[in-house]
Amino acid sequence: MEEKLNNPTVNEKDYILEVDGLKQHFPITKNFMGKTLTSLKAVDGVSFKLERGKTLGIVGESGCGKTTLGRTILRLYDVTEGSAIYTTVNDKGVRESRDLAKLSKKELRELRTQLQLVFQDPYSSLPPRMTVGAIISEAVRVHNVVPANEVSDYVRLIMKRCGLQEHYYDRYPHEFSGGQRQRICIARALAVKPQLVICDEPVSALDVSIQAQIINLFKKLQREEGISYLFISHDLSVVKYISDNIAVMYLGNIVETGSTADICTNAKHPYTQALFSAVPVADPHRKSEPAALEGELPSPANPPKGCKFHTRCKYCTDKCRELPPPSVEVNEGHFVACHLYAEIQ
Amino acid sequence: MDETKNIQSADASEELEEVEVHYKEMSPARMVMRRFFRSSLSLVGVVLLVVLFAFSFLGPPIIHACGYEWGETETDHTPTIKRATRTESVTTTDAEGNEYEIIQFVEEEVGVNYYASPSLSHPLGTDEKGMDIFIRLMYGGRVSLTLGFVVVILETIIGIIMGGISGYFGGKIDQVIMRVVDMINCIPTLPILLIASVVIDSWNVPTEMRIYYLMLIMTVFGWSGTARMVRGQILYLREQEFIVACEVMGIPTWRRIFKHLVPNIMPQLIVSMTLGLGSIILYESTLSYLGLGIPLPYAAWGTMISSSTDPVTMAFYPNLWVPAGILIVIAVLAFNFVGDGLRDAMDPKSKR
Numbered sequence: 001m002e003e004k005l006n007n008p009t010v011n012e013k014d015y016i017l018e019v020d021g022l023k024q025h026f027p028i029t030k031n032f033m034g035k036t037l038t039s040l041k042a043v044d045g046v047s048f049k050l051e052r053g054k055t056l057g058i059v060g061e062s063g064c065g066k067t068t069l070g071r072t073i074l075r076l077y078d079v080t081e082g083s084a085i086y087t088t089v090n091d092k093g094v095r096e097s098r099d100l101a102k103l104s105k106k107e108l109r110e111l112r113t114q115l116q117l118v119f120q121d122p123y124s125s126l127p128p129r130m131t132v133g134a135i136i137s138e139a140v141r142v143h144n145v146v147p148a149n150e151v152s153d154y155v156r157l158i159m160k161r162c163g164l165q166e167h168y169y170d171r172y173p174h175e176f177s178g179g180q181r182q183r184i185c186i187a188r189a190l191a192v193k194p195q196l197v198i199c200d201e202p203v204s205a206l207d208v209s210i211q212a213q214i215i216n217l218f219k220k221l222q223r224e225e226g227i228s229y230l231f232i233s234h235d236l237s238v239v240k241y242i243s244d245n246i247a248v249m250y251l252g253n254i255v256e257t258g259s260t261a262d263i264c265t266n267a268k269h270p271y272t273q274a275l276f277s278a279v280p281v282a283d284p285h286r287k288s289e290p291a292a293l294e295g296e297l298p299s300p301a302n303p304p305k306g307c308k309f310h311t312r313c314k315y316c317t318d319k320c321r322e323l324p325p326p327s328v329e330v331n332e333g334h335f336v337a338c339h340l341y342a343e344i345q
Numbered sequence: 346m347d348e349t350k351n352i353q354s355a356d357a358s359e360e361l362e363e364v365e366v367h368y369k370e371m372s373p374a375r376m377v378m379r380r381f382f383r384s385s386l387s388l389v390g391v392v393l394l395v396v397l398f399a400f401s402f403l404g405p406p407i408i409h410a411c412g413y414e415w416g417e418t419e420t421d422h423t424p425t426i427k428r429a430t431r432t433e434s435v436t437t438t439d440a441e442g443n444e445y446e447i448i449q450f451v452e453e454e455v456g457v458n459y460y461a462s463p464s465l466s467h468p469l470g471t472d473e474k475g476m477d478i479f480i481r482l483m484y485g486g487r488v489s490l491t492l493g494f495v496v497v498i499l500e501t502i503i504g505i506i507m508g509g510i511s512g513y514f515g516g517k518i519d520q521v522i523m524r525v526v527d528m529i530n531c532i533p534t535l536p537i538l539l540i541a542s543v544v545i546d547s548w549n550v551p552t553e554m555r556i557y558y559l560m561l562i563m564t565v566f567g568w569s570g571t572a573r574m575v576r577g578q579i580l581y582l583r584e585q586e587f588i589v590a591c592e593v594m595g596i597p598t599w600r601r602i603f604k605h606l607v608p609n610i611m612p613q614l615i616v617s618m619t620l621g622l623g624s625i626i627l628y629e630s631t632l633s634y635l636g637l638g639i640p641l642p643y644a645a646w647g648t649m650i651s652s653s654t655d656p657v658t659m660a661f662y663p664n665l666w667v668p669a670g671i672l673i674v675i676a677v678l679a680f681n682f683v684g685d686g687l688r689d690a691m692d693p694k695s696k697r
Binding site: 108113121174 | 597
């Protein structure tokens with residue numbers, strides 16, 4: 001399980017997280033022996049790599065498994081299949097890789113400080129009967145991030161860096177607005193000195209002006225701390241702004257992944273193209289185009305055969321209905337899972 | 346000119362300092378205290394409780410030091426003349442044929458001053474055994490208040506632990522604990538208590554020790570309701586995102602249950618505790634009636650009420666049972682006031 005790579009090749013990129021064929025199936029019905037008969041395939045074979053200190057944006061419509069993917073990587077569910085290799089580098093430059101999908105609960109607890117999650121809803125993700133100081137300091141105390149007598153000062157420092165005033169220490173979460181609450185959530189995640197933060201739609205519950213503040217806070221913290229982000233969102237403009245790379249998810253699979261520039265300007269997959277054409281443009285005289293996507297997301301309990309997108313794809317061929325498309329590298333680091341990527345332009 | 350400038354700047358700095366002071370936050374514990382004592386009802390509750398406890402625990406020594414002669418189990422043996430409640434009427438006929446009805450009131454001198462009316466030496470009179478009611482109220486308060494408190498706290502602690510484990514872990518543990526709760530709830534309590542009373546009798550438990558057995562029995566039959574309530578609340582709370590956040594933070598399980606889940610069910614717990622207290626005091630009287638509780642001649646409020654069940658006492662000697670009833674009502678009300686006050690004070694969303 002634990003492999004130590006003592007001699008990192010110079011040219012090799014430093015990946016903090018390498019997810020390979022990750023599957024998360026939730027059982028729906030079981031037979032009397034307890035064997036799963038049908039299951040909901042929320043994440044169905046996802047692979048991606050995240051470089052240290054970079055941001056990978058994950059986009060997709062509601063119900064495509066973005067949130068489940070983030071939570072599966074954090075092992076909030078038991079992984080069905082696949083691996084998520086998490087690599088740390090210690091002071092001496094020695095790399096240590098561990099497969100998050102196979103760690104025991106105890107080993108996982110030691111890693112909890114390094115992997116953090118920021119939730120979508122800042123209203124329900126803060127305990128209502130704890131003060132801000134207690135919320136932020138709790139994990140710091142539990143994991144002995146700093147010596148016990150310095151915790152209070154440390155927490156105040158973290159609060160300051162996240163844009164919270166020090167005298168908020170003894171206040172309760174309900175006294176704050178959504179944006180401030182999200183700052184508290186970020187401070188809580190940041191206080192344990194994480195390497196990788198999974199942001200699960202952290203700004204979608206906030207209004208636009210606050211969104212910009214919070215995203216800039218994320219960027220500032222990344223510059224200062226070198227944190228890597230897995231940034232899950234359905235808001236393309238937000239993802240475009242913060243991400244170095246983007247992965248587009250559809251029904252539990254990643255259909256296209258590449259650098260932000262590639263995805264935004266040179267999308268190959270019809271689903272990605274449809275997503276970007278649906279971004280509203282601030283121009284009242286612009287003629288609205290016909291809806292690029294029709295129909296509903298198929299049920300992940302019973303996904304379509306072949307290419308999962310074929311039920312809604314306007315270029316659909318017989319091949320698409322039968323064969324699941326392989327992931328093809330069209331450009332350096334730009335992968336597309338579509339049979340027709342070369343023909344559609 | 347320079348001077349005025351100086352003054353102005355001094356003023357400005359003072360203002361700044363004031364702003365700083367204004368921003369200083371109160372600690373959560375102080376805020377709870379402040380909110381608690383701001384409500385007049387909870388103050389009334391606290392005062393009533395203090396008075397009741399002082400009455401029960403400090404009352405007897407003080408009143409004895411002041412020369413009050415009666416003790417808890419002491420019978421008043423002063424010979425008194427009692428007009429019996431029974432009357433006799435005899436119809437006779439004299440020589441002239443007139444009919445007379447003679448009604449005889451029987452008065453007798455007895456060695457025990459029972460059913461005495463309130464007087465200076467007995468402020469609330471005496472009961473059917475000639476024991477002073479006022480002093481018995483004091484001693485009875487000791488038993489009733491201690492019993493109520495201890496049982497409610499024990500019940501709640503056991504209920505939180507069992508319900509917490511059941512709700513948090515779920516699965517087989519939940520099944521086992523909840524079936525035990527069901528069993529306790531569906532066994533008719535009274536027959537079990539009768540059996541228990543016989544068993545305890547056969548052990549020759551000393552009278553002073555019986556109260557502890559009583560507490561034990563009442564706790565065993567009482568924790569199931571609290572456990573059920575706690576479980577239900579935790580089932581609801583553990584799906585909340587802030588508990589998922591605990592998991593991500595790597596907070597240990599016991600801390601998750603007792604630091605994150607239990608504080609959020611405090612309001613319901615306090616309500617159930619305050620309501621439970623009154624019923625426990627009354628329940629004690631049932632048990633005493635069955636011979637399981639505080640045996641006569643020792644006093645408890647519940648026992649004092651339940652011993653005056655015959656219609657004559659109810660109708661003609663209210664001084665035997667009304668004072669104990671009033672004290673129970675006061676105790677229950679006071680606990681409710683304090684409970685309400687605490688619940689509101691501990692809710693961070695309530696006004697400052």
